[in-house]
Amino acid sequence: MADEMVQRAQRFINTTYNNGATLGISKLDENGQTGWPVMYALTRALQYEMGITALSDSFGPTTLAKIGEKYGKLDETTIPSANFCRVIQSALYCKGYDGGEIDGKYNDRVKDAVVKLNQNMGVSGTYPGSSLWPKVVKGLFNMDAYVTVSNGSDTIRTIQQWLNGRYILRKDFYVIPCDGHHSRDVAKSMLFAIQYELGMADGVANGVFGPGTQSGLKSHTVSTGTTGVWAQLFTAAMVLNKRNVPFGNFTSAVQSGVETFQSFSKLPVTGKGDFQTWASLLVSYGDQSRKGTACDGVTMITPARAQALKDAGYKYIGRYLFNPSTTSLPEKQIQPGELATIKDYGLSCFPIFQTWSRSANYFSPEQGTADAFRAIEWAQYHGFKPGTIIYFAVDYDAMDGEVTEFVLPHFRGIMRTIGESSGYGVGVYGPRNVCQRVADAGYAAASFVSDMSSGFSGNLGYPLPTNWAFDQISTIKVGSGAGQIEIDNNIVSGRDFGQSSFNPGADFGGLDTDLDKAAYRDALLKDVQAYLVSIGVPETGGENWEPDDDWATLGGISTTKAVDLVLSADWLFTSLARQLRLRKALIQAPVLWELRKMNPFDVAADEAVKKGLDDDCSTGWGQIFAWVTIEARNYCREQGIINGSPLTNDDIPTVWKQLNEDPTYNIRSVAYLTLYNAHQIGAPRPSLTTTPAQTQALLARYNGTGDDAAKYGRELLGLYNQLENYNMLSRG
Structure with missing residues (x-):
């Protein structure tokens, strides 16, 4: 809400200081809203009026010292000019106090405001009266309340x-x-x-x-x-x-x-x-001489190190599921045989997942989903049992606004994927504020707190999170000789004890990998275009388009755009294919086809549902109905393929909205529908060895039954083959 007097203060700056040019800033928006831009401008104006030539946004030591040296304190007897007073009056208004008429007069209204300011600051006992002492002036020219x-x-x-x-x-x-x-x-x-x-x-x-x-x-x-x-x-x-x-x-x-x-x-x-x-x-780190019973580190636990840790009283060891670097910290990732050593020495392991995660721009719902899929796979690879909590890292000093904008959506993606696609739990590693906010949002069952970083803004001023499991307080060395190891020393709350026994590691040989887009995108596009043209589907337009239609405006997607959209979600197709142990082209082909064939009737059907004129229609990237999504997801849940509560027809509006607005949810549903379709036609569950005939039958069932569906299957099998050719090249 605009404040008239703040607006007058902004206008005073603009009119007095040549729209900010005199102060080395841009013209202020005269919006009547207090904020850092106006406080910085007032700080510069104060410096200018005191004769300081190197103007700065910061009310630093020079500004503070100059006030004391030149005036001692500021009041009606010492303020040197009317504009100097107007700066003070403007600052008072920007802090919510009555600054008079911004008329350059240190009058009774200004004096009363200063008395109130001193009282609110708690310094009126030291600074009685209506004078502004240097440190009070410094406190006036910021955004503190x-x-x-x-x-x-x-x-x-x-x-x-x-x-x-x-x-x-x-x-x-x-x-x-x-x-x-x-x-x-x-x-x-x-x-x-x-x-x-x-x-x-x-x-x-x-x-x-x-x-x-x-x-x-x-x-x-x-x-x-x-x-x-x-x-x-x-x-x-x-x-x-x-x-x-x-x-x-x-x-x-x-x-x-x-x-x-x-x-x-x-x-x-x-x-x-x-x-x-x-x-x-x-x-945040407390007494760093405290002895913890948990530790984490980037060094392999050998038998000698395991014995040293056990002798030092450690029971729980945090180790990394994955190391994205092939050159840095070669033992950071759990090494072959390491978990067996941990088990043999009566120790437990709690897994940590981290790739980069050291700046805000890493975090997003899509990255969270991708991280979760990868963490599930690595946890299974190493043999961690269902029920294990995986700690996902936020390894930097995330500001509170960044937590809201980036970190929470990231963990929402993690939680949805871990919850739907595995039996694992979600933990968060990071500063106190990050951990508490992720926990409060319901996205983490336990926190692994990076309390050694005591200077982090996310640790300073925040209490230990309510769901803390491990509190990282110091880096120490344990053992000697072959058993010596550097660890981060952690206090244990008892909320999580990790895992002390492990399943045989899962085999992920022969599964799809991410497409090498740099090597294959152009060739893939060229082959897909050629194939689609051969069956009557040009680069743009199609059977439901009139010659004069404004194709792009009506929602049409070109072959090039459809291919690029599918490649933009390649990470998700890969993750789903690896999780479900099938070829990702089986999921990609119908999505690419439906994107390319999108037409005005699809757009109109979506609008009808949005306006409440219809209950359901095929929608989103894969053009799926909500009702069939519900059937597919319920089937997969019953088969133990995914987790979640049963869905009913009452959920159609919610499911349709997710299908329409969330490509990730839509593509996942395409994958689950593929499994359900195999059940419906009495075929084996799709796998890495599904035959071309079985693949064609599954693709046909995506469009229903009958002659049109059979044609759909034949056409999509050709598209499947184009995609599978380049997927095969990428997986080597």
């Missing part, structure tokens, strides 16, 4: 105000938000506060959980009856970790909360604020 927002906690806001009020005069402590939410800045401010109370001087205190801070905390155990600042700091840390205790003195209620927290975190349950409890509250 100083009132409770977005269902924030009033108790957390009280803690934030308390920290500001107590430590604002320390050199490296700046105003933190007072919005009722824990955050990176609040977490760092807590470490500064601890260091200040330990007696560290300015310049020594640095907000890092280093040896001096750790040593000091070891002599500051708090317990029932403790009062004063150490009790306040400890209870603040508890509250910030979402523990429902009162802020202030260490009462019996606090002791009870501490015992619960210690039990949850697998700390010794003492009910006291001892060093290990302090550490777990203040930094």
Whole structure:
């Protein structure tokens, strides 16, 4: 919603500073909405008015120091010009305070606003009155809130105000938000506060959980009856970790909360604020001297290493299902015979799946689906039994917005595929916020938390996820000689113990692989075009088109476009074919055909269903009816081929919508329909050795029965042969 006074502030910047050119920025949108662009512009305007020549978006040390050096504090007696005052007034409006009329006058309205700002920040005891002191000005020129927002906690806001009020005069402590939410800045401010109370001087205190801070905390155990600042700091840390205790003195209620927290975190349950409890509250990795019983690593578990790990008290070992690199970390992937060694030494293994997963652009529903199929296959290859939880990695500091936009849809694809196509469970490896949000969305049963990365924004300010299974806190070396191995040391919650026995590994020889598009796309297209022309299907148009039809507008797809669409989903056709142990051309051929033959009648039928004029029609890439999809999926479920609840005719609207909008769901349904069609015609389930005659019969049944279906089968067999030729070349 637009705010008139914010809009006036934006207009002031544009009119006063040559549409931003004077400040080195673009003209502001005069939309009345506060945001970083306007705050950056105001910061630059403030710098300009102070005579700073190197303007910056950042309200950094130079800007802060200049205010103190030139003015001491800002008020009606020190503000040097009307425009300087207008900048301050504009900033007040952008923070939700009354800045007067943006008229260059530090009047009573502005003074009242500054008094309120100081109170909201919690610094009015240090800075009484209506003057703006340098650190308060810095806090004014950012997007931090100083009132409770977005269902924030009033108790957390009280803690934030308390920290500001107590430590604002320390050199490296700046105003933190007072919005009722824990955050990176609040977490760092807590470490500064601890260091200040330990007696560290300015310049020594640095907000890092280093040896001096750790040593000091070891002599500051708090317990029932403790009062004063150490009790306040400890209870603040508890509250910030979402523990429902009162802020202030260490009462019996606090002791009870501490015992619960210690039990949850697998700390010794003492009910006291001892060093290990302090550490777990203040930094994600906690006390790194803690000895875990789980580990993970990129080194093969040999008999000597297995014995060393067992002797050191380790029971559960995380190992990677797959290594996409052929040159880096040669032992990262589970090696032949390794799981047998793990079993023989009485250890267990929990599998991890990771390819790249180190930036937001890796994550998508399609990539999640592809990863899930590959993880299933590798888990079966290594012999992991149903019920095993596979941990899928998010191995970078994903911002919260990236979790929403990229990571959650990715895990939705993983969960749907793992749930439908295997007996495995889904786990997530990553920072605390990633793990908790994936768990809250229902996409992971357990979390493997990358807590060693304590500086990650997804760890700072977030508590240990509620469904944590393994907590990765340190890298250490175990054993000596041939048994020496470097591992990541993990605390175990008891939610997952991995697997201690394994099935014989599955054989994936002879299955289809991804098509080598660079080598074969053009030749494949040329051969498909030639074949289709030979049976009367040109590059564009077709039997249901009038000569003057606007072919593309009406929904038509050329042969070239149809081939490229099928190749864009080659990963999915390959995954389904490998999972179902059949030739992927059997799934590709009807999809390619139906894409190419799409016509105005198909478009009209879809619109009729969307408008509620019809209940069902063939739709999507494979032109499937919802009712037959329901029959096919129910059959496959009954045969134990896929998992899921039985579908009924009541599900037709939902199934049709998925078929229409989601090509992945549509293509999967084509694959399941192929198996169902074999059942309907009394043929063997399709396999790697299905004969040409059986293949033609299956393709014919895709179009029903009768003469038209028989013709369909003959035509599609030729298309199948073109596709299979290049699939065969790719698999070698």
